[in-house]
Amino acid sequence: MTDLLIKSADIVGKGRQDVLVRDGRVVETGSVTAKDAEVVDADGLILLPGLVDLHTHLREPGREDAETVRSGTRAAAKGGYTAVCAMANSYPVADTAGVVEQVAALGKAAGYADVQPIGAVSVGLEGKQLAEIGAMAHSAAKVRMFSDDGHCVADPIMMRRALEYVKTFGGLIAQHAEEPRLTEGAQMNEGAVSAELGLPGWPAVAEEAIIARDVLLAEYTGARVHFCHVSTARSVDIIREAKARGAKVTAEVCPHHLLLTDEAARTYDPVYKVNPPLRRESDVAVLRGALAEGVIDAVATDHAPHAPQDKDCEWAAARPGMLGLETALSITVLALGGPEGVDWDTVAERTSRTPARIAGLEAHGRDPQPGTEANFTLVDPTATWTVVPADLASLSRNTPYAGMVLPVTVQATFLRGRATVLNGKIAEETTE
Numbered sequence: 001m002t003d004l005l006i007k008s009a010d011i012v013g014k015g016r017q018d019v020l021v022r023d024g025r026v027v028e029t030g031s032v033t034a035k036d037a038e039v040v041d042a043d044g045l046i047l048l049p050g051l052v053d054l055h056t057h058l059r060e061p062g063r064e065d066a067e068t069v070r071s072g073t074r075a076a077a078k079g080g081y082t083a084v085c086a087m088a089n090s091y092p093v094a095d096t097a098g099v100v101e102q103v104a105a106l107g108k109a110a111g112y113a114d115v116q117p118i119g120a121v122s123v124g125l126e127g128k129q130l131a132e133i134g135a136m137a138h139s140a141a142k143v144r145m146f147s148d149d150g151h152c153v154a155d156p157i158m159m160r161r162a163l164e165y166v167k168t169f170g171g172l173i174a175q176h177a178e179e180p181r182l183t184e185g186a187q188m189n190e191g192a193v194s195a196e197l198g199l200p201g202w203p204a205v206a207e208e209a210i211i212a213r214d215v216l217l218a219e220y221t222g223a224r225v226h227f228c229h230v231s232t233a234r235s236v237d238i239i240r241e242a243k244a245r246g247a248k249v250t251a252e253v254c255p256h257h258l259l260l261t262d263e264a265a266r267t268y269d270p271v272y273k274v275n276p277p278l279r280r281e282s283d284v285a286v287l288r289g290a291l292a293e294g295v296i297d298a299v300a301t302d303h304a305p306h307a308p309q310d311k312d313c314e315w316a317a318a319r320p321g322m323l324g325l326e327t328a329l330s331i332t333v334l335a336l337g338g339p340e341g342v343d344w345d346t347v348a349e350r351t352s353r354t355p356a357r358i359a360g361l362e363a364h365g366r367d368p369q370p371g372t373e374a375n376f377t378l379v380d381p382t383a384t385w386t387v388v389p390a391d392l393a394s395l396s397r398n399t400p401y402a403g404m405v406l407p408v409t410v411q412a413t414f415l416r417g418r419a420t421v422l423n424g425k426i427a428e429e430t431t432e
């Protein structure tokens with residue numbers, strides 16, 4: 001592979017520098033001249049460590065009509081991601097070493113982003129029997145994070161046992177916090193809008209009650225819990241207090257919960273149906289503040305592609321979930337102050353460095369320094385773009401941002417020095 005020279009990038013915290021990459025790793029930064037290197041002009045562009053998604057639904061195996069590992073990682077690269085954690089709610093469920101190894105292998109073969117499988121906590125996500133957590137941890141996929149996402153690990157003894165188990169090898173449980181008895185039949189956030197529309201409500205307390213319980217279980221067992229898609233102001237309070245006491249808890253927020261509210265349900269357009277549901281304006285404001293502050297550790301997409309027949313139907317019959325990978329960076333920048341006001345170091349922290357640390361992806365979330373893997377994203381902070389569903393790399397079209405003009409474009413994404421995206425276009429050849 002020829003050397004890569006990224007010229008005059010604005011490197012967060014360091015100012016304008018060149019970055020020379022050889023065999024997938026940074027060899028020199030500063031003012032660099034190199035002959036025979038492929039030069040990428042990054043004048044006016046910000047270089048971020050490649051984005052890391054803690055929460056992606058790739059739908060393979062089982063729902064390749066909605067997304068595949070290849071199409072999902074192409075969407076990831078387009079969004080500036082170099083690594084994604086693949087959720088376990090596939091068909092079959094990723095509850096065995098065989099399935100997680102298959103997902104990891106498909107990611108490697110596609111070559112667009114590193115795919116770190118998440119293992120299921122319980123067999124079939126059914127919450128009855130622990131999955132083969134040890135076998136997945138010791139498999140070639142080296143699973144560290146386990147989640148029944150799509151479902152809550154509602155049974156407290158199941159949660160306790162899972163925490164005790166993952167603690168033995170430094171793993172963690174990513175909890176989809178939803179007390180199922182409080183959300184039976186729920187269609188949207190429980191509040192004034194659901195009352196007006198006559199749709200059954202999903203109360204904030206269904207999330208908060210599980211977060212409160214699991215904070216206590218994390219403290220009691222000394223194990224790590226990560227909270228998926230935190231969506232309410234009160235959840236933020238509970239997490240803030242837990243962290244102040246030293247509990248080993250981390251939390252993510254999704255872009256849609258940083259921008260949209262339950263008012264969108266008035267359209268009855270199922271593109272806005274998501275779990276947990278879109279909340280109130282006041283929740284959005286608190287989530288934004290908590291992300292800026294770091295009480296919420298990371299932005300995670302919860303990229304949830306759905307086939308047309310699962311979305312283009314009446315609200316109650318539609319599956320919950322929305323696309324996220326290709327729009328996450330733009331929405332994060334909007335939520336953190338817009339392209340003018342945003343602090344790019346905070347963006348790097350919440351979208352790359354911290355999620356890489358939570359997932360244990362040591363080669364990701366690194367700023368360029370001699371020796372580090374060249375997993376980077378080049379961003380144009382002054383450009384804007386219009387979201388056109390048909391142009392998305394995802395196989396699915398369920399984006400809630402169709403037609404919106406968003407700030408910030410991803411100009412290039414490098415995975416171990418190889419461009420997976422260049423000049424805003426996905427590379428068609430990705431062999432390393």
Ligand SMILES: NC(=O)N[C@@H](CC(=O)O)C(=O)O
Pocket residue numbers: 057089149150151176273274275276302304305319320321322
């Ligand atoms: N977020 C969603 O609304 N849907 C997710 C499941 C989940 O993240 O809980 C999905 O798999 O479609």
Ligand SMILES: [Zn+2]
Pocket residue numbers: 149150151176228229275276
């Ligand atoms: Zn979930």
Ligand SMILES: [Zn+2]
Pocket residue numbers: 055057087149150302304
């Ligand atoms: Zn999810």
